[in-house]
Amino acid sequence: MTKKVLLKLLEEKKFQSIHEVLSKYNPVDLAGLLSELDDENMVLVFRMIEKEKAAEVFSYMDNDLRQVLVKTFSNQEIKYLFDSMFADDAADFIGDMPANVVAQLLENVDGETRVHINHLLQYPDDSVGSIMTVEYIELNPNMTVSQALDKIREVGNNSETVYTCYVVEKHKLLGIVSAKNLMISSRDTLIRDLMIDNYISVKTNDDKEKAANLFRKYGLIAIPVIDSEGCIVGIVTFDDAIDVLTEEATEDIHKMAAITASDEPYLKTSVLKHAKNRIPWLLVLMLSATITGSIISKYEQAFAVIPLLVSFIPMLMDTGGNCGSQSSTLIIRGLAVDELHFSDIPKIFWKEFRVSLLVSFALALANGIRITLVYGDVQLAFVVSISLIGTIVIAKLVGCLLPVLAKKCRLDPAIMAAPLITTIVDAFSIIIYFRIATLVFKL
Amino acid sequence: MTKKVLLKLLEEKKFQSIHEVLSKYNPVDLAGLLSELDDENMVLVFRMIEKEKAAEVFSYMDNDLRQVLVKTFSNQEIKYLFDSMFADDAADFIGDMPANVVAQLLENVDGETRVHINHLLQYPDDSVGSIMTVEYIELNPNMTVSQALDKIREVGNNSETVYTCYVVEKHKLLGIVSAKNLMISSRDTLIRDLMIDNYISVKTNDDKEKAANLFRKYGLIAIPVIDSEGCIVGIVTFDDAIDVLTEEATEDIHKMAAITASDEPYLKTSVLKHAKNRIPWLLVLMLSATITGSIISKYEQAFAVIPLLVSFIPMLMDTGGNCGSQSSTLIIRGLAVDELHFSDIPKIFWKEFRVSLLVSFALALANGIRITLVYGDVQLAFVVSISLIGTIVIAKLVGCLLPVLAKKCRLDPAIMAAPLITTIVDAFSIIIYFRIATLVFKL
Structure with a gap:
């Protein structure tokens, strides 16, 4: 309807x-x-x-x-x-x-x-x-399958899930039994003999993202939550885990675009709140970008002589920013889905270094040809292409290192994304560019 | 171990x-x-x-x-x-x-x-x-609960899930019954009377992301897959849906950083493949950035007279890019999690317009004060601040519109993210800036 x-x-x-x-x-x-x-x-x-x-x-x-x-x-x-x-x-x-x-x-x-x-x-x-719930099914280890099924019949309607049951003695969680196992086992089997005792569990104070990642990794329907004494205090179910995974991905995506994370839907967030979520990082980044500005003003004499130099600044800055953000994005996401770890730093660094060489030569070549054709100036083509190579190599290395280091320092790696990397790389690219230009053109 | x-x-x-x-x-x-x-x-x-x-x-x-x-x-x-x-x-x-x-x-x-x-x-x-599987439990509508439980006991071990059973007559899917309902209902109830007939289903050729979003929305354990005649051909289970949601989020995040999506893990991808995934968009964006460069070179005379003008270019470009990418990111993610739709375009536009005014005034004020204090030049502060306001308003509007329009044209909205928006906004910001500067300083 x-x-x-x-x-x-x-x-x-x-x-x-x-x-x-x-x-x-x-x-x-x-x-x-x-x-x-x-x-x-x-x-x-x-x-x-x-x-x-x-x-x-x-x-x-x-x-x-x-x-x-x-x-x-x-x-x-x-x-x-x-x-x-x-x-x-x-x-x-x-x-x-x-x-x-x-x-x-x-x-x-x-x-x-x-x-x-x-x-x-x-x-x-x-x-x-x-995100845990306290409505789950507790079984006694000395029950038979038949008794367990009777208990489910009795209290099942008030439990969030009946598909994983928890074997408990004196509040201690001894093991888990799946409803599937109960349904396919003979009626007089003891729960004690049916339960799995090397189950996956989480603690109440664990990060909910950790729990959600366990659901993803092991494909579980529910995970028991235990306290420091091994007593069960609740369970988390897969539907809550799906919500957490979606929320965390959204949060990361927002942070990577320099937005303070908020879990309110876009249209339900007030204009004032939207502005508040966006202004702080913009201010920080804007003021950081003025550093690049003051570096440029040091080279005023250079572009007073060759004004054309200025027109390559956007291309260098954008390409550096894009290269850095590609690397940081790959690493941030890899860390978030638990695919990359701090110990992988040497492998990541070495991989990004080689990738940056391939990428930078390809782009430098395209750019060199374009400049030679358009301006007929091989020296200029050389200056811009070499600057491009330097910028890209630095961008990729900064882009892959910062997220991993942030993780190590218990900061959120998602902060080390495109906006911040771009601002940092900008300064490098301008320095490289004007250094090389002043050298080659003897300015 | x-x-x-x-x-x-x-x-x-x-x-x-x-x-x-x-x-x-x-x-x-x-x-x-x-x-x-x-x-x-x-x-x-x-x-x-x-x-x-x-x-x-x-x-x-x-x-x-x-x-x-x-x-x-x-x-x-x-x-x-x-x-x-x-x-x-x-x-x-x-x-x-x-x-x-x-x-x-x-x-x-x-x-x-x-x-x-x-x-x-x-x-x-x-x-x-x-992503579907063909191992599921089929029940006949005329079975009793007791017969259904017997069937589960018999074939349950070879089914991917026993927790949702499918009531089938002549291959047609009539309804679904949850194992929970079987376990808590009396033994002689007919499956026909227990089944739910307004179940959620998908078609074999539906996008797997659509199916995954249904799991998220309704918190289901499994969804039946039916063909055009209403016959059941398989089921999708929640653990596969979790994988799809994670993959799709990763794919979007990569595309938003101008990387061709690939489902191989970072460390298992070869250097050559990494480079191949990154170069195409970088090339496109680099060549687009040269447009901004040629716009700048039109104003050579302006910064020949006031070289200081050049030093504000990075700040304007970066801020415009960041503002645009904030908006596009919020919209792209909203579209991906089915929270925003094409019909919301007027609401989104109006919201972003008001947000852009708040954001731009805040940043322009901060920037105006900084320039007045550092350079003691109110006119310069005025030029840069007004340019900043224009840039931010355009950036936010372009940033929110392009993803929605892409979606409407059946393109992936994730392409309309930071890198492309930045390149587009760069050109606008440079034009606005030098137009205002030439007017105010009568260059």
């Missing part, structure tokens, strides 16, 4: 038809549809969704719309909502509401849920704790 | 200990460990892995190492390997082997597997068909 059809049905007050159509919709799509309506209609339509589904739809909505909805809820409805939501979704939602709303909401949830939510709210935004 | 320990055990010929330690390893980690050994030891250690696990380890290894291994396999071993691998992994592997090896391999697999592999090999690299 499109927004148009829905609005028409609303206008004609055909509420029963709306209710029927809504029941066939996927919760994710319903959340999308609601976000296209104005607030009044949104609240109206939300109330036409069947109760059980409504809680799920709610968990997929944006925070601004959820805030609008919550204001119209009775205490009873708030209680029902929280009982139906998974603790991690509830904590995410609570964490983004204004303080007065939070107080009202928490008053209406039951004690256990409140403890879970408060617990989840403690973890820093980028930690595993912030 | 680290490489060091393993090499020591090998040297001491303690093969039994190696075998025992290997049995505790995760197949993914084993594949990683093998890749660190030289070919001879790699083959030796691979043969010490228990047979069943070896096939799985093999599916996680890089192609160059797999080729080395395959050469040492007997026909019996090749047959066993293919029987144990999932068809999609087998097809991936076959697809990357040299023709003579392929012939030898396919001779040794059984008829059905060969048909599956040949079928999967037909799909283009970026299609859903290329």
Whole structure:
């Protein structure tokens, strides 16, 4: 159903038809549809969704719309909502509401849920704790497969996943059992004999990107989260890992373009916030670029004699910047997906050096021919081409080294991307260019 | 076990200990460990892995190492390997082997597997068909839950996932049932009554990025692949979707840095290949940058009179490039994660326009103050600041429009990133700057 059809049905007050159509919709799509309506209609339509589904739809909505909805809820409805939501979704939602709303909401949830939510709210935004959920299936090592299946039947509906079960004794995580193994094993097998004890796990304070990379590497459905004593405190599921991987890629891409990372969608971010996210790095880079400017002004006499020299500055600067950013981009992404490491520095350096020679000779040749043909000046062609080679070699080496060094210094390698590399390489290229020009033309 | 320990055990010929330690390893980690050994030891250690696990380890290894291994396999071993691998992994592997090896391999697999592999090999690299698998669980709508569980018990071990089952009648996909639902429903429920019939599906020829985005949006474990008649031909699982999302992000990041996308890891790519991936765009951009150069040479007389003018060129060019790339990056990523669409163009344009005013005034102010303080020349400060404002506004508008237009023309928006935008904006900034300078200083 499109927004148009829905609005028409609303206008004609055909509420029963709306209710029927809504029941066939996927919760994710319903959340999308609601976000296209104005607030009044949104609240109206939300109330036409069947109760059980409504809680799920709610968990997929944006925070601004959820805030609008919550204001119209009775205490009873708030209680029902929280009982139906998974603790991690509830904590995410609570964490983004204004303080007065939070107080009202928490008053209406039951004690256990409140403890879970408060617990989840403690973890820093980028930690595993912030994306874990506390609803998982615990099995006892002495259960049989049959008993385990009975337990899943009983509590399965309230667990975020039933596909990996956790074998726990005195809170300690002994091992994991997949639902697949339970389903294909004979009924009287002991869980203890079925479980895998060399499982992959994470700690609550680990970076959530680390957890997400484990999902990618091992293709897991869920990873248990344990504390320093080896006790299980929650699990992370693959759908949250997919979100983290997407967010982290977006964050890196934004940082690489000198934008302060923000997880708000583009259109929902205010103009002021957009400007705030962009100005700081632009200012830093602009002021750094003035260094290149003052280097140029040292060579005023050179281009006073041969003004044509100035016209090659953009080409040299742009090419240097592009070469540097190619190298830094390859390295930054390689570090992010855990494909490159600090120990690879000699190999990377040697590879980039050889690549830079190939690239620079190719470009210098093209450029040399062009200048000779256009200006008929072989000496000029020589000066520009040699400067180009020097610029490219330096650009590629700076471009590959800085991200790795940043990683080593526990800085985010993504900062060492095109904008900063370009600014640094600019200065080098101008120095090389005018040095060579003054030498060759004896200025 | 680290490489060091393993090499020591090998040297001491303690093969039994190696075998025992290997049995505790995760197949993914084993594949990683093998890749660190030289070919001879790699083959030796691979043969010490228990047979069943070896096939799985093999599916996680890089192609160059797999080729080395395959050469040492007997026909019996090749047959066993293919029987144990999932068809999609087998097809991936076959697809990357040299023709003579392929012939030898396919001779040794059984008829059905060969048909599956040949079928999967037909799909283009970026299609859903290329990542789908044909091992899934089919249920009949008239089965009971109990019969369905029996079927899973019987064939589950050969299916890539048992967690979503497909209800099929005469090849037509009627609906899907989750294993969770099977596990928590009463034994005599009919599958027909349990299945969901408004499921999400993809077509074999859909772009694999589209499928991956559906996983992200709906948090699914598997998506069925259907043909034009609604018959099921395979499934895609979440772990393949995670790989696709990572690959696509990497590809976009590389393209945005003017690198031809390649899915080989950085260190495994030869120097020549690296150079080939980088030179084409650099050449295009370098030659485009000469346009800016020739614009500059038109204003030779201007900077012959006031040479100081030249020293502001890098700052203007860099800032324009950075501003443009901020905007284009935000839009390119928004388009990639399906958050922005062509229809948003007016909203994007209006937002970027206002952001550009805020950003440009902030930077112009900082720059104006700096120039007034350093050079004591208010007129110069005025010229540079006004040029900066014009450059930034144009940069942001060009930066946000080009990716959206590229998308509309079915080009990859990622091409409209920093390097190209910078080259375009450079020309604008130089024209604006010298126009204003010649006007104000009456040159």
